[in-house]
Amino acid sequence: MKIAIIGAGNVGKALAKSSIKAGHQVTLSAGSPQSAAEAAKATGARAAGSNVEAVEGAELVIVAVPYDKLGDVFRGLGSAVDGKVVVDATNHINAQNPGEVLGVASNAEEIQKRHPKVRVVKAFNYAFATRMADPNVDGTRLDGFVAGDDQAAKDKALELVGSIGFRPIDAGPLVMARVLEGMALLNVTLQIRHAWPWQNGWKLVGPPSD
Numbered sequence: 001m002k003i004a005i006i007g008a009g010n011v012g013k014a015l016a017k018s019s020i021k022a023g024h025q026v027t028l029s030a031g032s033p034q035s036a037a038e039a040a041k042a043t044g045a046r047a048a049g050s051n052v053e054a055v056e057g058a059e060l061v062i063v064a065v066p067y068d069k070l071g072d073v074f075r076g077l078g079s080a081v082d083g084k085v086v087v088d089a090t091n092h093i094n095a096q097n098p099g100e101v102l103g104v105a106s107n108a109e110e111i112q113k114r115h116p117k118v119r120v121v122k123a124f125n126y127a128f129a130t131r132m133a134d135p136n137v138d139g140t141r142l143d144g145f146v147a148g149d150d151q152a153a154k155d156k157a158l159e160l161v162g163s164i165g166f167r168p169i170d171a172g173p174l175v176m177a178r179v180l181e182g183m184a185l186l187n188v189t190l191q192i193r194h195a196w197p198w199q200n201g202w203k204l205v206g207p208p209s210d
């Protein structure tokens with residue numbers, strides 16, 4: 001699969017590594033072409049000089065930028081992502097005041113509302129970047145939830161999620177991105193509150209047990 005990843009930080013690099021390992025072709029872009037080039041060199045991806053260049057010919061686009069950069073990214077992309085499957089991997093975490101981010105629309109829904117021609121899917125945000133690079137913990141395959149309203153777009157994202165080693169799970173419509181973003185907030189809160197080592201990932205136990 002031809003994948004574009006916008007954002008070449010912890011998440012962009014981790015997903016580039018695991019996607020390339022799974023046989024996908026990855027193009028990375030970042031805030032600066034130099035940062036994209038460095039991340040591409042470190043991961044084996046191709047670097048793009050801009051976000052628009054990165055998404056050219058991509059079958060699936062992953063957005064892995066800080067929450068407050070989403071507006072800039074989509075304004076810059078314009079119609080270049082119309083009709084494309086766009087996987088939103090972002091979170092808006094406020095561990096000090098979780099009430100600020102709970103109970104409001106998810107980042108994914110906001111993107112979909114502002115860009116109705118984009119086929120928005122939510123995935124990966126609930127996992128730490130280290131787990132995106134390798135979604136196995138002591139032999140247990142972590143769950144890879146995908147939420148979205150466009151079934152074909154969701155199926156494409158589920159294919160990617162499964163190919164890099166998660167157990168792919170259809171989590172329902174895009175509004176479920178609120179839950180997936182809440183899961184990320186809970187995991188981050190637990191690491192801080194209990195001084196855990198930022199290694200936990202989500203696995204729903206019970207049947208089916210694979």
Ligand SMILES: NC(=O)c1ccc[n+]([C@@H]2O[C@H](COP(=O)([O-])OP(=O)(O)OC[C@H]3O[C@@H](n4cnc5c(N)ncnc54)[C@H](OP(=O)(O)O)[C@@H]3O)[C@@H](O)[C@H]2O)c1
Nearest residue numbers: 007008009010011030031032035064065067090091128129
């Ligand atoms: N870290 C995690 O474990 C984790 C897990 C799940 C979800 N998330 C979420 O995923 C997102 C990325 O997290 P991260 O830890 O990877 O952040 P990060 O390490 O700070 O990387 C952010 C990346 O976004 C790029 N960027 C900023 N503005 C951009 C723009 N206008 N166009 C293209 N790229 C731009 C930056 O470019 P430069 O390199 O040029 O600065 C950088 O490469 C956040 O929303 C975060 O909440 C993080």
